[in-house]
Amino acid sequence: MDTLTESDLRSGYFVRGEREFMIDPDTVLTEEAKIFADRYGIKINRRDEKLIPEPPKEVHKGKISVPRPGAAPKEVRVESVLPEHGKPEHMTNLNAAELVPKNDPRITFRGKLDTFQADLLMVIAKCYKYNSKELAEYLQEAVGLLRRIMAADVKNEPLGEWTFIGLTSAELREHSHHPEKYYGLRHQPPEADMRYAALELNLLRAKSREVEMAFSNAFILGHTVLRKDIAELLNRLSSGLYILYCRAVHGEFDGCCCTQAGKPAVPEAVMQVPVEVSARHVHLSKADVEKLFGPGHKLTHKRDLSQTGEFLSEERVTLRGPKGEMKNVAVLGPERSATQVELSLSDARALGVEVPLRLSGDLSGAADITIISPACELNARGCAIAALSHIHLTPEDAQAMGLSDKQLVSVDVDGDRPVTFRNVVVRVKPSFRKFMHIDFDEANAAHIGKSAAGVVRPQN
Numbered sequence: 001m002d003t004l005t006e007s008d009l010r011s012g013y014f015v016r017g018e019r020e021f022m023i024d025p026d027t028v029l030t031e032e033a034k035i036f037a038d039r040y041g042i043k044i045n046r047r048d049e050k051l052i053p054e055p056p057k058e059v060h061k062g063k064i065s066v067p068r069p070g071a072a073p074k075e076v077r078v079e080s081v082l083p084e085h086g087k088p089e090h091m092t093n094l095n096a097a098e099l100v101p102k103n104d105p106r107i108t109f110r111g112k113l114d115t116f117q118a119d120l121l122m123v124i125a126k127c128y129k130y131n132s133k134e135l136a137e138y139l140q141e142a143v144g145l146l147r148r149i150m151a152a153d154v155k156n157e158p159l160g161e162w163t164f165i166g167l168t169s170a171e172l173r174e175h176s177h178h179p180e181k182y183y184g185l186r187h188q189p190p191e192a193d194m195r196y197a198a199l200e201l202n203l204l205r206a207k208s209r210e211v212e213m214a215f216s217n218a219f220i221l222g223h224t225v226l227r228k229d230i231a232e233l234l235n236r237l238s239s240g241l242y243i244l245y246c247r248a249v250h251g252e253f254d255g256c257c258c259t260q261a262g263k264p265a266v267p268e269a270v271m272q273v274p275v276e277v278s279a280r281h282v283h284l285s286k287a288d289v290e291k292l293f294g295p296g297h298k299l300t301h302k303r304d305l306s307q308t309g310e311f312l313s314e315e316r317v318t319l320r321g322p323k324g325e326m327k328n329v330a331v332l333g334p335e336r337s338a339t340q341v342e343l344s345l346s347d348a349r350a351l352g353v354e355v356p357l358r359l360s361g362d363l364s365g366a367a368d369i370t371i372i373s374p375a376c377e378l379n380a381r382g383c384a385i386a387a388l389s390h391i392h393l394t395p396e397d398a399q400a401m402g403l404s405d406k407q408l409v410s411v412d413v414d415g416d417r418p419v420t421f422r423n424v425v426v427r428v429k430p431s432f433r434k435f436m437h438i439d440f441d442e443a444n445a446a447h448i449g450k451s452a453a454g455v456v457r458p459q460n
């Protein structure tokens with residue numbers, strides 16, 4: 001017993017221009033084939049049902065004549081689909097074996113996949129430009145999944161297992177339905193004054209729906225879904241993009257302060273920060289203060305520094321590395337939980353130590369150094385860094401400037417050697433006072449003396 005499938009009808013219809021099929025009495029017609037025949041007006045005849053013998057088809061070059069049974073022969077003019085030399089311009093390969101016209105719904109679907117991938121790549125490029133690496137990586141996952149869909153369709157293979165933004169299909173569905181429960185975020189309809197990342201994600205989400213519609217046209221026949229695995233993944237891709245949109249609305253992927261669209265520019269005076277130059281210095285733990293200066297010793301206050309509670313102490317130490325020593329290095333109070341030595345890169349080179357660029361308090365990969373007092377030589381492990389330039393702000397300053405904690409900004413410092421500092425880290429705390437801190441190398445590069453002012457700019 002034979003079976004006539006949707007694929008048989010499709011290739012007959014598109015490749016050979018067949019509008020009518022003759023099948024044996026016991027040939028089984030699949031559900032999809034019935035729907036396809038119905039959609040394209042294809043007539044299926046069973047041999048014993050046919051009263052009039054099938055007339056021979058007249059095939060002319062450039063046209064196919066298909067007389068309808070029981071009716072006056074009617075000429076259907078179609079351009080020859082069988083090329084004399086190579087592939088006709090209006091045809092394309094559905095797969096290695098099947099040639100279809102370019103307006104076949106499955107080719108339209110592949111075109112939409114292609115466009116969507118191109119849109120994603122443009123947004124990924126912008127993410128890298130604006131330092132939103134995390135978002136770029138999420139979107140790169142989406143590109144990978146689109147490529148898998150394309151391959152699965154062309155090769156007619158199952159998609160297999162997948163996750164998106166670290167979530168399974170069921171989790172994506174659940175999280176996108178309850179963003180408040182999982183992310184503490186309420187749904188917000190898109191508006192023009194949202195952050196750019198949110199607007200880009202909203203656009204991508206809308207485009208993912210277009211891909212779903214093209215899929216429906218090609219793969220859903222009546223109530224039958226031909227590729228349920230692809231349908232599910234496309235649905236979850238748009239759920240995932242919606243989750244990312246919700247997260248972006250709340251500023252999660254901001255690379256810099258310019259990522260908020262439609263807001264009036266903050267006056268330059270508000271964006272100004274005083275610049276302070278930090279010379280090499282040491283913060284000590286309580287235990288290390290006692291090792292270096294004796295049991296029960298407390299750092300002696302000499303004068304206050306710009307940040308509330310921070311002070312320069314009377315104590316001084318010598319720093320020693322493999323290549324040299326630096327005497328009379330300032331010790332800043334109060335005591336901290338961990339000892340930290342902040343050097344410029346020039347200092348580090350002179351001492352022969354390799355220091356990583358770190359925010360104060362982050363000692364990952366920090367270098368070993370010897371801290372020397374009159375009483376003791378302390379072999380301090382993993383404590384020397386070059387501090388990243390940063391800006392201290394109170395929450396009120398940050399709000400007025402449209403900035404948030406950990407955001408990266410650029411700062412222009414004018415003068416006889418103007419310099420723009422990039423990737424300056426914003427730090428927000430109620431106890432802070434508005435100051436930018438740079439080290440001596442950076443100050444010399446900009447020819448800054450004791451103090452200067454910088455203007456914070458959107459980083460792009």
Ligand SMILES: [Zn+2]
Pocket residue numbers: 390392437
């Ligand atoms: Zn600082």
